[in-house]
Amino acid sequence: MAKVNQNFDNLVPNYLFAEIAKRVNRYVAEHPDNHLIRLGIGDVTLPLAPVVVEAMKKGCDELGCKETFKGYPDYEGYGFLREAISGYYKRFGVTVDPDEIMVNDGAKSDAGNMGDIFSKDNIVLVTDPVYPVYVDANIMSGRKIIYADATPENGFCALPDPSVHADMIYLCSPNNPTGAAYTTEQLKAWVDYANENDAVIFYDAAYEAFITQDDVPRSIFAIEGARTCAIEMCSLSKTAGFTGTRCGYTVIPKELERDGKNIYQLWYRREATKFNGVSYPVQCAAAAVFSELGLQQIKENLSYYQENARVIAQTLDELRIPYTGGINSPYIWLQCPNGMGSWEFFDCLLHEIEVVGTPGEGFGKNGAGWFRLTSFGDKDKTIEAMERLKQMLKK
């Protein structure tokens, strides 16, 4: 008999988005003439930048021509894209060699698969609230998981506890769902902890492009000591609207070793075995993102979302509702008003003002009583949603 991976029994069913869909669908069925505004989505809504579309089309044309046709791409991604990414890092003062970059089909794949090259005996540390992929991927592998609490007291930026040992540490900054982002000093504490514990940090920087504050690093490699303990996972999904196009990249410093093994080489071996790369037109499109014109054009979309975030944050300020995020992040994480629970507030928003958000509880125990709004929606609808919220709470 083919036995199955029994660790799957240990997964906690994630009802969050299914339950949201169920409640919203029921509401829509009962109120066909509704004016729902969705501020719960973690997906972008603006189209790809024109220069990116052009590059993708050109890539397709090349595939349609015998002289320029291409077959399987390099496992690590084409040199032209890795050069472009390395140049992007230089803009914020970080040196990453093109040979330390592995191109992939998005950050989720690497966040979920990186565990392949690490022992099942490792102790995994994640923060709570957490992007569920880190937890579920490690439950599937049977690893022990411990939690570092991100709470209002620490500004939702959990810091290491020197009395606790961990081997694999997942950090996400700017954070999904809380929108909180580590300062240089806070991140240095994690880097020092990881080096002292011979641990590896999996640093998810999917939202780095939203950072606006100077003391919040765009990369963990801006921190001294990170090259001997960190792997950085980045994505074009939110930076450049690639959620449907699919492209990301992971940086593994060449000197990173554990257990006498080179981590880049292990990961390369894993990718060469299980992954055949990202399509040529998509890599052309990704490289165009990092061109001068590409960076200018994606900035317009980022500014649009940042303005939405500002509108939400300003409304919460007016209403004196505590929150994090919105400054270096597309997410705003707010305390449910009047002591409401996350689901209670969800139902209240849905039924009273027809606004949909995401209950914080779905991201861990510390999310109870908290709520996530996103800035990825339409500008006018975001303004309208905030007007409705003001009216509801000022009643």
Ligand SMILES: Cc1ncc(COP(=O)(O)O)c(C=O)c1O
């Ligand atoms: C923290 C975080 N990491 C990774 C991802 C997935 O990124 P990608 O689309 O590149 O797979 C997301 C998507 O929502 C995310 O929030």
